[in-house]
Amino acid sequence: MDRGRKAMPVQNKACMTRHIQRCEERHQQKLRDMKSSIDNKCPRAATHLKTKAKKNALMEDMFAQIETENRLLLEKMSHIMRFKGGIDCTNDSIRYSHSLSKERRKRELQRITKENQKILRRIQDASPTYNHMRWEEEAKRNHDILQNICEFKPQPVHGREQQDEDSIFGYMEFYESIPE
Secondary structure, eight states: OOHHHHTSOOSOHHHHHHHHHHHHHHHHHHHHHOOOSSOOSOOOOOHHHHHOHHHHHHHHHHHHHHHHHHHHHHHHHHHIIIIIOSOOOOOOOGGGTOOTTHHHHHHHHHHHHHHHHHHHHHHHHSOOSSOHHHHHHHHHHHHHHHHHHOSSOOOOOOTTOOOOHHHHHTHHHHHHHSOO
8 A cells, every 4th residue: 555545534444445445456457458559560462462453453364365266266267167178279359350450560570581681791791891802911021111111120920820910020030029
């Protein structure tokens, strides 16, 4: 018991102690039964995040579409197997039955082919404008002039072998003759 209650005047001490004892028991019971004022439990799980209704609906629509396409394909395949049994590559449409400009395109192609043959014949019959014999004569004359003006005479060329420009003027032989 606390001191404040002892100092308080009462008519019957036994009744007062019994009353105080009952109050303390009630207080202890309330403390045991008391619920916390702070909610520290896990938050409630959001059911809309677990079920994913929109994704499930989209998947269901996609599966339904696939099933429909598979059914149509199966029907087409069974029709082919029952009636035709082979490859159907013919197009019976009027749109593809004939071309309006087929004859005109054929005539144009023949005309172009004839013109190309005429051009080829003219090219083959034309005489060449370049004279290779004159070229060889000019090359020989240029070679003779080169020999007359060179300080170092080039070595005679054996047969039709060509030497590079440095060896014609004697530079390579000069550098090769220098000992290292």
